[in-house]
Amino acid sequence: YRGNKVVLKGTVVRSTLVGMKKKEGEFIPVYEIAVAFDEMSDITKEKLTALIKSLEDEKGP
Structure with a gap:
């Protein structure tokens, strides 16, 4: 998700x-x-979740 x-x-x-x-x-x-x-669509929730996950993976343990 980097750059997205x-x-x-x-x-x-x-x-x-x-x-x-x-x-x-x-x-x-x-x-x-x-x-x-504000309330967000299911698609936006999925994109936000993926972005957060990619940032966590990038940060590492």
Whole structure:
């Protein structure tokens, strides 16, 4: 799922700056966020689940 996008609608209920990441000589803020998602279709739920799984696999143990 790397590079793929899932369009979601919702409200950010919390955001916390957890650090900065350097990319191509530029520092980019990294946030941890919590979102209350609006209702989504079964297809969108499947895509979101697959995206989360791929990120977990990429992160490793």
